[in-house]
Amino acid sequence: MSSRIQLERVGxxxxxxxxxxKRLREFVALEGVDLDIRAGxxxxxxxxxxxxxxxxxxxxxxxxxxxxxTLAVDGTPITGPGLDRSVVFQQYTxxxxxTARANVELALEAKGGLTRxxxxxxxxAYLDLVGLTEFANxxxxxxxxxxxxxxxxxxxxxxxxxxxxxxxxxxxLDAQTRERLQEELLAIWRRLGTTVVFITHDIDEAVFLGQxxxxxxxxxxxxxxxxxxxxxxxxxxxxxxxxSRQFADYRHQVWSLLREQHARPTxxxxxxxxxxxx
Amino acid sequence: xxxSAGLIEERTEARPNPRxxxxxxxxxxxxxxxxxxxxxxxxxxVVTLAVLWEVAPRLELVDPYFLPPxxxxxxxxxxxxxxxxxxxxxxxxLVRSGVGFLLAIAVAIPLGAAIAWYRxxxxxxxxxxxxxxxxxxxxxxxxxxxxxxxxxxxxxxIVLYAxxxxxxLSTITGVANVDPQLLRSAKVLGLxxxxxxxxxxxxxxxxxxxxxxxxxxxxxxxxxxxxxMIGANAGLGFLISYSQFNFLIPKMYAAIIxxxxxxLAVNYGLVxxxxxxxxxxxx
Numbered sequence: 001m002s003s004r005i006q007l008e009r010v011g012x013x014x015x016x017x018x019x020x021x022k023r024l025r026e027f028v029a030l031e032g033v034d035l036d037i038r039a040g041x042x043x044x045x046x047x048x049x050x051x052x053x054x055x056x057x058x059x060x061x062x063x064x065x066x067x068x069x070t071l072a073v074d075g076t077p078i079t080g081p082g083l084d085r086s087v088v089f090q091q092y093t094x095x096x097x098x099t100a101r102a103n104v105e106l107a108l109e110a111k112g113g114l115t116r117x118x119x120x121x122x123x124x125a126y127l128d129l130v131g132l133t134e135f136a137n138x139x140x141x142x143x144x145x146x147x148x149x150x151x152x153x154x155x156x157x158x159x160x161x162x163x164x165x166x167x168x169x170x171x172x173l174d175a176q177t178r179e180r181l182q183e184e185l186l187a188i189w190r191r192l193g194t195t196v197v198f199i200t201h202d203i204d205e206a207v208f209l210g211q212x213x214x215x216x217x218x219x220x221x222x223x224x225x226x227x228x229x230x231x232x233x234x235x236x237x238x239x240x241x242x243x244s245r246q247f248a249d250y251r252h253q254v255w256s257l258l259r260e261q262h263a264r265p266t267x268x269x270x271x272x273x274x275x276x277x278x
Numbered sequence: 279x280x281x282s283a284g285l286i287e288e289r290t291e292a293r294p295n296p297r298x299x300x301x302x303x304x305x306x307x308x309x310x311x312x313x314x315x316x317x318x319x320x321x322x323x324v325v326t327l328a329v330l331w332e333v334a335p336r337l338e339l340v341d342p343y344f345l346p347p348x349x350x351x352x353x354x355x356x357x358x359x360x361x362x363x364x365x366x367x368x369x370x371x372l373v374r375s376g377v378g379f380l381l382a383i384a385v386a387i388p389l390g391a392a393i394a395w396y397r398x399x400x401x402x403x404x405x406x407x408x409x410x411x412x413x414x415x416x417x418x419x420x421x422x423x424x425x426x427x428x429x430x431x432x433x434x435x436i437v438l439y440a441x442x443x444x445x446x447l448s449t450i451t452g453v454a455n456v457d458p459q460l461l462r463s464a465k466v467l468g469l470x471x472x473x474x475x476x477x478x479x480x481x482x483x484x485x486x487x488x489x490x491x492x493x494x495x496x497x498x499x500x501x502x503x504x505x506x507m508i509g510a511n512a513g514l515g516f517l518i519s520y521s522q523f524n525f526l527i528p529k530m531y532a533a534i535i536x537x538x539x540x541x542l543a544v545n546y547g548l549v550x551x552x553x554x555x556x557x558x559x560x561x
Contacts, residue, residue, distance in 0.1 A: 061466055063466070095481070097484075097556075107467055
Protein backbone atom coordinates (compact mmCIF):
# COMPACT_ATOMS: atom_id res chain seq x y z
CA MET A 1 0.00 0.00 0.00
CA SER A 2 2.64 2.50 -0.99
CA SER A 3 4.06 4.01 -4.10
CA ARG A 4 7.29 5.45 -5.38
CA ILE A 5 7.22 9.09 -6.39
CA GLN A 6 9.66 10.51 -8.93
CA LEU A 7 10.17 14.13 -9.81
CA GLU A 8 12.53 14.91 -12.68
CA ARG A 9 13.70 18.40 -13.58
CA VAL A 10 10.36 19.78 -12.41
CA GLY A 11 9.82 23.49 -12.95
CA UNK A 12 6.85 25.71 -12.28
CA UNK A 13 6.33 29.31 -13.35
CA UNK A 14 3.39 31.61 -12.66
CA UNK A 15 2.33 34.87 -14.25
CA UNK A 16 2.49 37.73 -11.78
CA UNK A 17 2.00 41.48 -11.85
CA UNK A 18 4.69 43.46 -10.10
CA UNK A 19 3.63 45.47 -7.06
CA UNK A 20 5.82 48.42 -8.05
CA UNK A 21 5.87 48.57 -11.84
CA LYS A 22 2.50 46.82 -12.47
CA ARG A 23 4.18 44.85 -15.24
CA LEU A 24 3.26 41.34 -16.14
CA ARG A 25 6.18 38.98 -15.69
CA GLU A 26 7.04 35.39 -15.04
CA PHE A 27 7.73 34.21 -11.53
CA VAL A 28 9.82 31.08 -11.23
CA ALA A 29 8.40 29.11 -8.29
CA LEU A 30 10.32 25.92 -8.91
CA GLU A 31 13.32 25.12 -11.07
CA GLY A 32 14.98 21.80 -11.77
CA VAL A 33 13.54 19.90 -8.83
CA ASP A 34 14.71 16.29 -8.70
CA LEU A 35 13.32 14.03 -6.02
CA ASP A 36 13.01 10.29 -5.82
CA ILE A 37 10.89 9.02 -2.94
CA ARG A 38 10.92 5.30 -2.25
CA ALA A 39 7.72 3.36 -1.70
CA GLY A 40 6.81 3.52 1.96
CA UNK A 41 9.28 6.26 2.75
CA UNK A 42 8.60 9.24 5.03
CA UNK A 43 10.15 12.35 3.47
CA UNK A 44 9.90 15.83 4.90
CA UNK A 45 10.35 18.97 2.84
CA UNK A 46 11.61 21.96 4.73
CA UNK A 47 12.41 25.44 3.48
CA UNK A 48 11.89 29.15 3.97
CA UNK A 49 8.42 30.53 3.26
CA UNK A 50 7.81 31.13 -0.40
CA UNK A 51 10.35 28.52 -1.54
CA UNK A 52 7.71 26.51 -3.35
CA UNK A 53 7.17 23.68 -0.86
CA UNK A 54 3.42 23.77 -1.29
CA UNK A 55 3.82 23.99 -5.06
CA UNK A 56 5.72 20.69 -5.01
CA UNK A 57 2.87 19.15 -3.06
CA UNK A 58 0.20 20.56 -5.38
CA UNK A 59 2.07 19.05 -8.32
CA UNK A 60 2.30 15.61 -6.73
CA UNK A 61 -1.37 15.85 -5.74
CA UNK A 62 -2.22 16.64 -9.35
CA UNK A 63 -3.87 19.95 -8.43
CA UNK A 64 -1.51 21.76 -10.81
CA UNK A 65 0.50 20.92 -13.90
CA UNK A 66 4.23 21.60 -14.05
CA UNK A 67 5.64 24.03 -16.61
CA UNK A 68 8.63 21.75 -17.10
CA UNK A 69 9.80 18.28 -16.17
CA THR A 70 7.89 15.15 -15.26
CA LEU A 71 6.24 13.68 -12.18
CA ALA A 72 5.35 10.05 -11.82
CA VAL A 73 3.79 7.75 -9.25
CA ASP A 74 5.03 4.18 -9.66
CA GLY A 75 6.24 5.10 -13.14
CA THR A 76 2.86 6.46 -14.27
CA PRO A 77 2.92 10.18 -15.09
CA ILE A 78 0.66 12.31 -12.88
CA THR A 79 -2.11 13.92 -14.93
CA GLY A 80 -4.53 14.97 -12.21
CA PRO A 81 -5.80 14.19 -8.73
CA GLY A 82 -6.44 10.56 -7.95
CA LEU A 83 -7.53 8.44 -5.02
CA ASP A 84 -4.07 6.84 -4.93
CA ARG A 85 -2.90 10.09 -3.32
CA SER A 86 -4.51 12.08 -0.52
CA VAL A 87 -3.77 15.49 0.92
CA VAL A 88 -4.04 16.93 4.42
CA PHE A 89 -4.00 20.72 4.28
CA GLN A 90 -2.98 23.14 7.00
CA GLN A 91 -6.46 24.63 7.20
CA TYR A 92 -8.90 22.09 8.51
CA THR A 93 -10.86 21.37 5.38
CA UNK A 94 -13.77 19.74 7.14
CA UNK A 95 -17.36 20.31 6.10
CA UNK A 96 -18.84 22.20 9.06
CA UNK A 97 -22.31 20.74 8.51
CA UNK A 98 -21.11 17.16 8.76
CA THR A 99 -20.12 15.35 11.93
CA ALA A 100 -16.62 13.93 12.30
CA ARG A 101 -17.84 10.54 11.10
CA ALA A 102 -19.75 12.00 8.16
CA ASN A 103 -16.68 13.99 7.16
CA VAL A 104 -14.67 10.78 6.93
CA GLU A 105 -17.56 9.20 5.05
CA LEU A 106 -17.33 11.93 2.42
CA ALA A 107 -14.04 10.45 1.22
CA LEU A 108 -15.57 7.00 1.11
CA GLU A 109 -18.56 8.32 -0.85
CA ALA A 110 -16.04 9.70 -3.34
CA LYS A 111 -14.30 6.36 -3.57
CA GLY A 112 -17.61 4.56 -4.11
CA GLY A 113 -18.40 0.87 -4.06
CA LEU A 114 -19.33 0.76 -0.38
CA THR A 115 -22.74 0.48 1.22
CA ARG A 116 -23.88 3.03 3.74
CA UNK A 117 -23.15 0.63 6.57
CA UNK A 118 -19.70 -0.25 5.29
CA UNK A 119 -18.90 3.43 5.02
CA UNK A 120 -20.00 4.09 8.59
CA UNK A 121 -17.97 1.13 9.85
CA UNK A 122 -14.86 2.11 7.94
CA UNK A 123 -15.17 5.74 9.09
CA UNK A 124 -15.50 4.52 12.67
CA ALA A 125 -12.41 2.36 12.32
CA TYR A 126 -10.29 5.25 11.06
CA LEU A 127 -11.58 7.61 13.73
CA ASP A 128 -10.49 4.89 16.14
CA LEU A 129 -7.04 4.94 14.58
CA VAL A 130 -6.66 8.67 15.31
CA GLY A 131 -8.15 8.27 18.80
CA LEU A 132 -11.47 10.04 18.19
CA THR A 133 -13.92 7.21 18.79
CA GLU A 134 -15.90 9.21 21.33
CA PHE A 135 -16.11 12.27 19.14
CA ALA A 136 -17.51 10.66 16.00
CA ASN A 137 -20.84 12.44 16.32
CA UNK A 138 -19.48 15.90 17.00
CA UNK A 139 -19.55 18.74 14.53
CA UNK A 140 -16.25 20.43 13.62
CA UNK A 141 -17.07 23.53 15.67
CA UNK A 142 -17.30 21.29 18.72
CA UNK A 143 -13.76 19.97 18.18
CA UNK A 144 -10.41 21.50 19.07
CA UNK A 145 -7.86 22.31 16.36
CA UNK A 146 -5.91 19.14 17.03
CA UNK A 147 -9.06 17.02 16.88
CA UNK A 148 -10.11 18.61 13.60
CA UNK A 149 -6.76 17.81 12.08
CA UNK A 150 -7.06 14.22 13.32
CA UNK A 151 -10.41 13.95 11.55
CA UNK A 152 -8.77 15.29 8.39
CA UNK A 153 -6.03 12.67 8.71
CA UNK A 154 -8.62 9.94 9.29
CA UNK A 155 -10.47 11.12 6.21
CA UNK A 156 -7.31 11.09 4.13
CA UNK A 157 -6.37 7.59 5.25
CA UNK A 158 -9.87 6.11 5.09
CA UNK A 159 -9.77 5.39 1.36
CA UNK A 160 -6.39 3.75 1.74
CA UNK A 161 -4.24 5.88 -0.54
CA UNK A 162 -0.74 4.81 -1.53
CA UNK A 163 0.64 8.25 -0.85
CA UNK A 164 -0.21 10.69 1.93
CA UNK A 165 0.68 14.31 1.18
CA UNK A 166 0.71 16.70 4.11
CA UNK A 167 0.99 20.47 3.74
CA UNK A 168 2.05 21.89 7.11
CA UNK A 169 -0.79 19.99 8.76
CA UNK A 170 0.26 20.83 12.31
CA UNK A 171 1.24 24.44 11.62
CA UNK A 172 -1.78 25.95 13.36
CA LEU A 173 -1.58 23.79 16.49
CA ASP A 174 -0.04 24.55 19.86
CA ALA A 175 3.37 23.02 20.61
CA GLN A 176 2.21 20.18 22.85
CA THR A 177 -0.61 19.08 20.59
CA ARG A 178 1.78 19.24 17.66
CA GLU A 179 4.34 16.96 19.31
CA ARG A 180 1.67 14.45 20.25
CA LEU A 181 0.26 14.41 16.75
CA GLN A 182 3.75 13.98 15.28
CA GLU A 183 4.27 10.87 17.40
CA GLU A 184 0.83 9.54 16.50
CA LEU A 185 1.47 10.17 12.82
CA LEU A 186 4.69 8.15 12.99
CA ALA A 187 2.85 5.31 14.73
CA ILE A 188 0.16 5.32 12.04
CA TRP A 189 2.75 5.42 9.30
CA ARG A 190 4.58 2.44 10.79
CA ARG A 191 1.31 0.53 10.88
CA LEU A 192 0.10 1.38 7.39
CA GLY A 193 3.39 1.76 5.54
CA THR A 194 2.00 4.53 3.30
CA THR A 195 4.46 6.78 1.49
CA VAL A 196 4.37 10.16 3.24
CA VAL A 197 5.51 13.51 1.90
CA PHE A 198 5.32 16.06 4.70
CA ILE A 199 5.86 19.78 4.25
CA THR A 200 6.88 22.03 7.10
CA HIS A 201 8.84 25.16 7.89
CA ASP A 202 9.63 23.81 11.35
CA ILE A 203 13.14 22.28 11.44
CA ASP A 204 12.43 20.17 14.55
CA GLU A 205 9.35 18.74 12.95
CA ALA A 206 11.21 17.95 9.73
CA VAL A 207 14.00 16.12 11.59
CA PHE A 208 11.69 14.34 13.98
CA LEU A 209 9.44 12.93 11.26
CA GLY A 210 11.51 12.44 8.14
CA GLN A 211 13.64 9.44 7.24
CA UNK A 212 15.06 11.94 4.81
CA UNK A 213 14.79 15.71 5.02
CA UNK A 214 14.83 17.59 1.73
CA UNK A 215 16.03 21.13 2.38
CA UNK A 216 14.76 23.65 -0.14
CA UNK A 217 16.06 27.06 -1.10
CA UNK A 218 14.00 29.94 -2.39
CA UNK A 219 14.09 32.12 -5.52
CA UNK A 220 13.98 29.97 -7.48
CA UNK A 221 12.66 27.04 -5.47
CA UNK A 222 15.16 24.23 -5.61
CA UNK A 223 16.12 21.23 -3.54
CA UNK A 224 19.38 22.22 -1.95
CA UNK A 225 20.30 19.08 -0.16
CA UNK A 226 18.77 15.87 1.08
CA UNK A 227 19.78 14.74 4.54
CA UNK A 228 19.28 11.16 5.70
CA UNK A 229 18.15 11.05 9.32
CA UNK A 230 18.83 7.95 11.41
CA UNK A 231 17.00 8.21 14.69
CA UNK A 232 15.36 5.58 16.83
CA UNK A 233 11.91 7.10 16.84
CA UNK A 234 10.21 4.05 18.32
CA UNK A 235 11.61 5.14 21.66
CA UNK A 236 10.20 8.65 21.32
CA UNK A 237 7.30 7.74 23.57
CA UNK A 238 9.47 7.28 26.65
CA UNK A 239 12.64 9.27 26.01
CA UNK A 240 12.71 12.88 24.99
CA UNK A 241 14.20 12.22 21.58
CA UNK A 242 14.17 15.90 20.69
CA UNK A 243 16.61 16.59 23.53
CA SER A 244 19.15 13.99 22.39
CA ARG A 245 22.58 14.86 21.05
CA GLN A 246 21.93 13.12 17.74
CA PHE A 247 18.73 15.07 17.20
CA ALA A 248 20.53 18.32 17.93
CA ASP A 249 23.20 17.48 15.35
CA TYR A 250 20.67 16.80 12.60
CA ARG A 251 18.75 19.85 13.60
CA HIS A 252 21.88 21.98 13.39
CA GLN A 253 22.75 20.57 9.99
CA VAL A 254 19.36 21.58 8.57
CA TRP A 255 19.46 24.89 10.38
CA SER A 256 22.86 25.74 8.85
CA LEU A 257 21.67 24.88 5.36
CA LEU A 258 18.66 27.15 5.78
CA ARG A 259 20.67 29.92 7.40
CA GLU A 260 23.32 29.99 4.66
CA GLN A 261 20.70 30.96 2.11
CA HIS A 262 19.66 33.97 4.10
CA ALA A 263 20.90 36.88 2.07
CA ARG A 264 19.52 39.29 4.62
CA PRO A 265 21.85 40.30 7.49
CA THR A 266 21.04 38.92 10.92
CA UNK A 267 20.11 41.17 13.79
CA UNK A 268 23.60 40.95 15.34
CA UNK A 269 25.14 41.98 12.02
CA UNK A 270 22.85 44.95 11.83
CA UNK A 271 23.71 45.90 15.41
CA UNK A 272 27.43 45.65 14.65
CA UNK A 273 27.01 47.82 11.57
CA UNK A 274 25.06 50.46 13.48
CA UNK A 275 27.72 50.43 16.16
CA UNK A 276 30.51 50.87 13.59
CA UNK A 277 28.81 53.80 11.87
CA UNK A 278 28.17 55.50 15.20
CA UNK B 279 -20.27 48.45 37.45
CA UNK B 280 -21.65 51.70 36.16
CA UNK B 281 -24.98 51.47 34.34
CA SER B 282 -23.55 53.50 31.42
CA ALA B 283 -21.18 50.63 30.59
CA GLY B 284 -24.20 48.65 29.25
CA LEU B 285 -23.15 46.58 26.26
CA ILE B 286 -19.47 46.82 27.16
CA GLU B 287 -20.08 45.05 30.47
CA GLU B 288 -22.40 42.54 28.89
CA ARG B 289 -19.99 41.47 26.18
CA THR B 290 -16.75 41.54 28.16
CA GLU B 291 -18.00 39.71 31.22
CA ALA B 292 -15.45 37.24 32.64
CA ARG B 293 -16.19 33.72 31.49
CA PRO B 294 -14.34 30.42 30.95
CA ASN B 295 -12.42 30.32 27.67
CA PRO B 296 -13.20 27.63 25.09
CA ARG B 297 -10.35 25.36 26.27
CA UNK B 298 -11.66 25.46 29.83
CA UNK B 299 -15.18 24.80 28.60
CA UNK B 300 -13.82 21.81 26.71
CA UNK B 301 -12.06 20.45 29.79
CA UNK B 302 -15.16 20.91 31.93
CA UNK B 303 -17.46 19.48 29.22
CA UNK B 304 -19.71 22.44 29.90
CA UNK B 305 -20.66 25.84 28.59
CA UNK B 306 -20.13 29.06 30.47
CA UNK B 307 -23.31 30.85 31.47
CA UNK B 308 -23.92 34.48 32.22
CA UNK B 309 -25.20 35.39 35.65
CA UNK B 310 -27.08 38.36 34.38
CA UNK B 311 -28.70 36.91 31.31
CA UNK B 312 -31.65 35.14 32.83
CA UNK B 313 -34.22 34.13 30.32
CA UNK B 314 -37.19 34.90 32.54
CA UNK B 315 -36.05 38.49 32.97
CA UNK B 316 -35.55 38.86 29.22
CA UNK B 317 -39.03 37.57 28.48
CA UNK B 318 -40.54 39.59 31.32
CA UNK B 319 -39.08 42.85 30.06
CA UNK B 320 -40.22 42.08 26.53
CA UNK B 321 -43.79 41.49 27.71
CA UNK B 322 -43.65 44.67 29.80
CA UNK B 323 -42.75 46.66 26.67
CA VAL B 324 -45.70 45.31 24.71
CA VAL B 325 -48.11 45.78 27.63
CA THR B 326 -46.98 49.41 28.03
CA LEU B 327 -47.71 50.05 24.37
CA ALA B 328 -51.18 48.45 24.71
CA VAL B 329 -51.99 50.49 27.82
CA LEU B 330 -50.87 53.70 26.11
CA TRP B 331 -53.10 52.91 23.14
CA GLU B 332 -56.05 52.30 25.47
CA VAL B 333 -55.53 55.27 27.75
CA ALA B 334 -54.41 58.04 25.40
CA PRO B 335 -57.70 58.15 23.39
CA ARG B 336 -59.77 57.87 26.58
CA LEU B 337 -58.03 60.85 28.11
CA GLU B 338 -58.47 62.62 24.78
CA LEU B 339 -54.73 63.08 24.40
CA VAL B 340 -55.41 62.03 20.81
CA ASP B 341 -58.65 62.25 18.87
CA PRO B 342 -60.53 59.01 19.75
CA TYR B 343 -62.25 59.08 16.38
CA PHE B 344 -58.99 58.76 14.49
CA LEU B 345 -57.30 56.54 17.06
CA PRO B 346 -60.00 54.53 18.87
CA PRO B 347 -59.00 52.88 22.19
CA UNK B 348 -57.43 49.46 21.81
CA UNK B 349 -60.45 47.56 23.16
CA UNK B 350 -62.69 49.01 20.43
CA UNK B 351 -60.21 47.87 17.80
CA UNK B 352 -59.95 44.42 19.36
CA UNK B 353 -63.74 44.10 19.49
CA UNK B 354 -63.94 44.95 15.83
CA UNK B 355 -61.11 42.47 15.12
CA UNK B 356 -62.98 39.75 16.98
CA UNK B 357 -66.25 40.35 15.15
CA UNK B 358 -64.38 40.29 11.81
CA UNK B 359 -62.60 37.12 12.81
CA UNK B 360 -65.80 35.35 13.82
CA UNK B 361 -67.80 36.52 10.79
CA UNK B 362 -65.15 35.11 8.44
CA UNK B 363 -64.51 38.48 6.83
CA UNK B 364 -60.96 38.62 8.13
CA UNK B 365 -60.22 35.10 7.04
CA UNK B 366 -61.36 35.84 3.47
CA UNK B 367 -58.97 38.78 3.15
CA UNK B 368 -56.15 37.02 4.95
CA UNK B 369 -56.50 34.02 2.67
CA UNK B 370 -56.42 36.19 -0.45
CA UNK B 371 -53.24 37.90 0.74
CA LEU B 372 -51.59 34.70 1.88
CA VAL B 373 -52.19 32.89 -1.41
CA ARG B 374 -50.81 35.78 -3.47
CA SER B 375 -47.73 36.36 -1.36
CA GLY B 376 -47.13 32.64 -0.80
CA VAL B 377 -47.27 31.77 -4.49
CA GLY B 378 -45.10 34.72 -5.48
CA PHE B 379 -42.61 33.99 -2.72
CA LEU B 380 -42.27 30.29 -3.55
CA LEU B 381 -42.02 30.95 -7.29
CA ALA B 382 -39.29 33.50 -6.63
CA ILE B 383 -37.30 30.98 -4.57
CA ALA B 384 -37.80 28.26 -7.15
CA VAL B 385 -36.44 30.49 -9.92
CA ALA B 386 -33.85 32.54 -8.06
CA ILE B 387 -31.86 29.73 -6.41
CA PRO B 388 -31.05 27.77 -9.60
CA LEU B 389 -30.43 30.99 -11.53
CA GLY B 390 -28.22 32.40 -8.79
CA ALA B 391 -26.26 29.16 -8.61
CA ALA B 392 -25.77 29.19 -12.39
CA ILE B 393 -24.66 32.82 -12.33
CA ALA B 394 -22.11 32.17 -9.61
CA TRP B 395 -20.92 28.87 -11.09
CA TYR B 396 -20.34 29.90 -14.74
CA ARG B 397 -18.25 32.91 -15.46
CA UNK B 398 -19.96 33.74 -18.83
CA UNK B 399 -23.46 33.82 -17.32
CA UNK B 400 -22.11 35.91 -14.47
CA UNK B 401 -20.50 38.43 -16.77
CA UNK B 402 -23.51 38.55 -19.10
CA UNK B 403 -26.21 38.88 -16.47
CA UNK B 404 -24.64 40.91 -13.67
CA UNK B 405 -25.14 44.38 -15.22
CA UNK B 406 -28.72 43.58 -16.29
CA UNK B 407 -29.60 42.28 -12.86
CA UNK B 408 -28.02 45.28 -11.17
CA UNK B 409 -30.28 47.49 -13.26
CA UNK B 410 -33.42 45.58 -12.31
CA UNK B 411 -32.42 45.26 -8.70
CA UNK B 412 -32.23 49.00 -8.34
CA UNK B 413 -35.71 49.45 -9.80
CA UNK B 414 -38.12 49.45 -6.87
CA UNK B 415 -40.84 46.85 -7.20
CA UNK B 416 -43.61 49.38 -6.61
CA UNK B 417 -42.15 51.69 -9.24
CA UNK B 418 -42.90 49.15 -11.93
CA UNK B 419 -46.24 48.06 -10.51
CA UNK B 420 -47.99 50.16 -13.17
CA UNK B 421 -46.13 48.20 -15.83
CA UNK B 422 -47.31 44.93 -14.37
CA UNK B 423 -50.86 46.22 -14.17
CA UNK B 424 -50.73 47.44 -17.78
CA UNK B 425 -49.43 44.17 -19.11
CA UNK B 426 -51.05 41.64 -16.79
CA UNK B 427 -54.22 43.50 -15.82
CA UNK B 428 -55.46 44.04 -12.27
CA UNK B 429 -56.11 40.37 -11.55
CA UNK B 430 -54.18 37.86 -9.50
CA UNK B 431 -51.40 37.49 -12.07
CA UNK B 432 -50.13 41.01 -11.72
CA UNK B 433 -50.18 40.82 -7.91
CA UNK B 434 -48.37 37.50 -7.78
CA UNK B 435 -45.89 38.83 -10.34
CA ILE B 436 -45.10 41.91 -8.29
CA VAL B 437 -44.48 39.74 -5.21
CA LEU B 438 -42.31 37.43 -7.31
CA TYR B 439 -40.35 40.42 -8.55
CA ALA B 440 -39.81 41.79 -5.05
CA UNK B 441 -38.81 38.42 -3.59
CA UNK B 442 -36.63 37.41 -6.49
CA UNK B 443 -33.63 39.69 -6.00
CA UNK B 444 -32.80 39.11 -2.33
CA UNK B 445 -32.80 35.35 -2.90
CA UNK B 446 -30.88 35.65 -6.16
CA LEU B 447 -28.18 37.89 -4.74
CA SER B 448 -27.74 35.86 -1.58
CA THR B 449 -27.48 32.67 -3.66
CA ILE B 450 -24.82 34.27 -5.85
CA THR B 451 -22.89 35.43 -2.78
CA GLY B 452 -23.27 32.11 -0.97
CA VAL B 453 -22.14 30.00 -3.91
CA ALA B 454 -19.34 32.33 -4.99
CA ASN B 455 -17.90 32.64 -1.50
CA VAL B 456 -17.54 28.95 -0.77
CA ASP B 457 -14.19 28.30 0.89
CA PRO B 458 -11.69 27.55 -1.93
CA GLN B 459 -9.94 25.16 0.41
CA LEU B 460 -13.06 23.00 0.50
CA LEU B 461 -13.08 22.99 -3.29
CA ARG B 462 -9.45 21.92 -3.32
CA SER B 463 -10.21 18.99 -1.07
CA ALA B 464 -13.15 18.08 -3.30
CA LYS B 465 -10.72 18.08 -6.23
CA VAL B 466 -8.28 15.89 -4.31
CA LEU B 467 -11.10 13.42 -3.65
CA GLY B 468 -11.90 13.46 -7.36
CA LEU B 469 -15.52 14.57 -6.85
CA UNK B 470 -17.36 15.42 -10.07
CA UNK B 471 -18.54 19.04 -10.50
CA UNK B 472 -22.13 18.00 -9.89
CA UNK B 473 -21.26 16.06 -6.74
CA UNK B 474 -19.08 18.92 -5.55
CA UNK B 475 -22.01 21.29 -5.99
CA UNK B 476 -24.47 18.96 -4.29
CA UNK B 477 -22.31 17.89 -1.37
CA UNK B 478 -20.11 20.90 -0.75
CA UNK B 479 -21.05 24.14 -2.49
CA UNK B 480 -24.80 24.14 -1.95
CA UNK B 481 -24.78 23.14 1.72
CA UNK B 482 -22.09 25.75 2.33
CA UNK B 483 -24.29 28.38 0.68
CA UNK B 484 -27.53 27.50 2.53
CA UNK B 485 -27.04 29.89 5.49
CA UNK B 486 -26.34 32.80 3.14
CA UNK B 487 -29.30 31.88 0.93
CA UNK B 488 -31.53 31.85 3.98
CA UNK B 489 -30.63 35.44 4.77
CA UNK B 490 -32.04 36.34 1.35
CA UNK B 491 -35.12 34.19 1.90
CA UNK B 492 -35.89 36.01 5.14
CA UNK B 493 -35.58 39.40 3.50
CA UNK B 494 -37.88 38.11 0.76
CA UNK B 495 -40.44 36.93 3.29
CA UNK B 496 -40.72 40.43 4.68
CA UNK B 497 -40.74 41.96 1.20
CA UNK B 498 -43.50 39.61 0.01
CA UNK B 499 -45.97 40.94 2.57
CA UNK B 500 -44.86 44.55 2.32
CA UNK B 501 -45.15 44.76 -1.44
CA UNK B 502 -48.38 42.79 -1.59
CA UNK B 503 -50.13 45.04 0.94
CA UNK B 504 -49.06 48.07 -1.05
CA UNK B 505 -50.23 46.51 -4.30
CA UNK B 506 -53.57 45.55 -2.79
CA MET B 507 -54.06 49.09 -1.55
CA ILE B 508 -53.71 50.38 -5.10
CA GLY B 509 -56.00 47.96 -6.88
CA ALA B 510 -57.81 44.90 -5.55
CA ASN B 511 -61.16 43.75 -4.24
CA ALA B 512 -59.88 41.47 -1.49
CA GLY B 513 -56.82 41.12 0.69
CA LEU B 514 -55.48 42.85 3.78
CA GLY B 515 -54.15 45.84 1.83
CA PHE B 516 -57.53 46.29 0.21
CA LEU B 517 -59.21 45.98 3.61
CA ILE B 518 -57.02 48.74 5.05
CA SER B 519 -57.57 51.24 2.27
CA TYR B 520 -61.29 50.36 1.89
CA SER B 521 -61.88 50.90 5.64
CA GLN B 522 -60.03 54.18 5.52
CA PHE B 523 -62.07 55.50 2.57
CA ASN B 524 -65.29 54.55 4.35
CA PHE B 525 -64.22 55.90 7.73
CA LEU B 526 -64.45 52.46 9.32
CA ILE B 527 -61.53 53.40 11.53
CA PRO B 528 -61.55 50.48 14.05
CA LYS B 529 -61.73 48.06 11.09
CA MET B 530 -58.70 49.75 9.54
CA TYR B 531 -56.66 49.34 12.71
CA ALA B 532 -57.79 45.74 13.07
CA ALA B 533 -56.53 45.07 9.55
CA ILE B 534 -53.22 46.82 10.26
CA ILE B 535 -52.68 44.74 13.39
CA UNK B 536 -53.39 41.61 11.37
CA UNK B 537 -50.69 42.50 8.85
CA UNK B 538 -48.21 43.11 11.67
CA UNK B 539 -48.95 39.74 13.23
CA UNK B 540 -48.71 38.09 9.81
CA UNK B 541 -45.31 39.67 9.24
CA LEU B 542 -44.12 38.51 12.64
CA ALA B 543 -45.36 34.99 12.03
CA VAL B 544 -43.66 34.78 8.64
CA ASN B 545 -40.37 36.02 10.01
CA TYR B 546 -40.36 33.71 13.02
CA GLY B 547 -41.39 30.79 10.84
CA LEU B 548 -38.46 31.41 8.52
CA VAL B 549 -36.04 31.85 11.41
CA UNK B 550 -37.17 28.52 12.85
CA UNK B 551 -36.73 26.87 9.46
CA UNK B 552 -33.30 28.40 9.11
CA UNK B 553 -32.29 27.08 12.50
CA UNK B 554 -33.45 23.62 11.54
CA UNK B 555 -31.23 23.68 8.46
CA UNK B 556 -28.17 25.08 10.17
CA UNK B 557 -28.05 23.21 13.45
CA UNK B 558 -24.41 22.42 12.71
CA UNK B 559 -23.34 26.02 13.14
CA UNK B 560 -21.54 27.30 16.18
CA UNK B 561 -23.95 28.97 18.57
